[in-house]
Amino acid sequence: MPMVLDKDVREKFRRSGFTLTSQRRAVLDALRGNKGHPSAEDVYLSVKKSNPRVALGTVYQALSVLEEIGVVHSKRWADSPARYDLNLEPHLDIRCRSCGAVSEVPNVGLVDLESDIRQNTLYEVTRTALVVEGICPACRREA
Amino acid sequence: MPMVLDKDVREKFRRSGFTLTSQRRAVLDALRGNKGHPSAEDVYLSVKKSNPRVALGTVYQALSVLEEIGVVHSKRWADSPARYDLNLEPHLDIRCRSCGAVSEVPNVGLVDLESDIRQNTLYEVTRTALVVEGICPACRREA
DNA sequence: CTCGCTATCAGGAATGATTATTAGTTCGAT
DNA sequence: ATCGAACTAATAATCATTCCTGATAGCGAG
Numbered sequence: 001m002p003m004v005l006d007k008d009v010r011e012k013f014r015r016s017g018f019t020l021t022s023q024r025r026a027v028l029d030a031l032r033g034n035k036g037h038p039s040a041e042d043v044y045l046s047v048k049k050s051n052p053r054v055a056l057g058t059v060y061q062a063l064s065v066l067e068e069i070g071v072v073h074s075k076r077w078a079d080s081p082a083r084y085d086l087n088l089e090p091h092l093d094i095r096c097r098s099c100g101a102v103s104e105v106p107n108v109g110l111v112d113l114e115s116d117i118r119q120n121t122l123y124e125v126t127r128t129a130l131v132v133e134g135i136c137p138a139c140r141r142e143a
Numbered sequence: 144m145p146m147v148l149d150k151d152v153r154e155k156f157r158r159s160g161f162t163l164t165s166q167r168r169a170v171l172d173a174l175r176g177n178k179g180h181p182s183a184e185d186v187y188l189s190v191k192k193s194n195p196r197v198a199l200g201t202v203y204q205a206l207s208v209l210e211e212i213g214v215v216h217s218k219r220w221a222d223s224p225a226r227y228d229l230n231l232e233p234h235l236d237i238r239c240r241s242c243g244a245v246s247e248v249p250n251v252g253l254v255d256l257e258s259d260i261r262q263n264t265l266y267e268v269t270r271t272a273l274v275v276e277g278i279c280p281a282c283r284r285e286a
Numbered sequence: 287c288t289c290g291c292t293a294t295c296a297g298g299a300a301t302g303a304t305t306a307t308t309a310g311t312t313c314g315a316t
Numbered sequence: 317a318t319c320g321a322a323c324t325a326a327t328a329a330t331c332a333t334t335c336c337t338g339a340t341a342g343c344g345a346g
Contacts, residue, residue: 021313023323023324024323040304041303057304057325060304081304094264096266107259108259113251116251117248120249121237123237123275123277123279124278124283126278132260136265162343164295197296198297200297200335225333
């Protein structure tokens, strides 16, 4: 249940000066419909269903705009394209290095972490992402 | 002051079954000599000084072996090649999205985080990396 | 020491994700 | 309706990283 409401999105577009085009809305809808952590390619395929004329480059550009205005979030694991999601609550995802599945790790306190970071650096922090890798139970059994 | 002693390294190579070749040792030395967070290319250039015949691919392979046996650590920021370091204490690096500089954020409590993670997932955790981006003071002044 | 075995290496080509380019299109403001 | 800025589609280009091939090196058995 991502907390990304249309009203907030419109507001963020307005403030940023970017325009909320149909393609960008479609990318957003694709992310809404995909509870996992789709790659740009996944989003592209999803968007293509409703609008077969979109180009992959447009999806990349839309994702980058959406991330810049703070509506989507990206994470990069090794050996995998970047993955995107809408959930802007700080949360923790783990990726299986064998099968590539991504799932969420619950109950990990990240709340204080970001403010801790801001207090200990002179940088203006724009993005944080905690990347965790492992072997999922299913793949462990197979090994 | 990386805590990476030759003795530990040899032990880890022995246990893993990989062989400690001169190229791999050179990669390790390059990381020792570079206190920052060099990319594979940086390491390559550094290694080349003592052995001009090494190939970039070899550096990548050496880094991946060294990471697998737990001697080096990699992090991936957006818009930047992967960066490697020797410091295996969990620590926090921030990268300036404008000039690319990487520096460390001190005094952030990451100690409990990893055990917290392990307790809340069925995955066998093999790697964690906290990736933070921002604008460094120098670049902020210029903007 | 020498043969043969296996892991590794150098060099370069190939891959795959992402970005840049360019010409055309849409959209909002006038 | 007109104009200009922002956006898009399509494709080419880029860059990090991996893969492939034949050559080497190191090691154990004899």
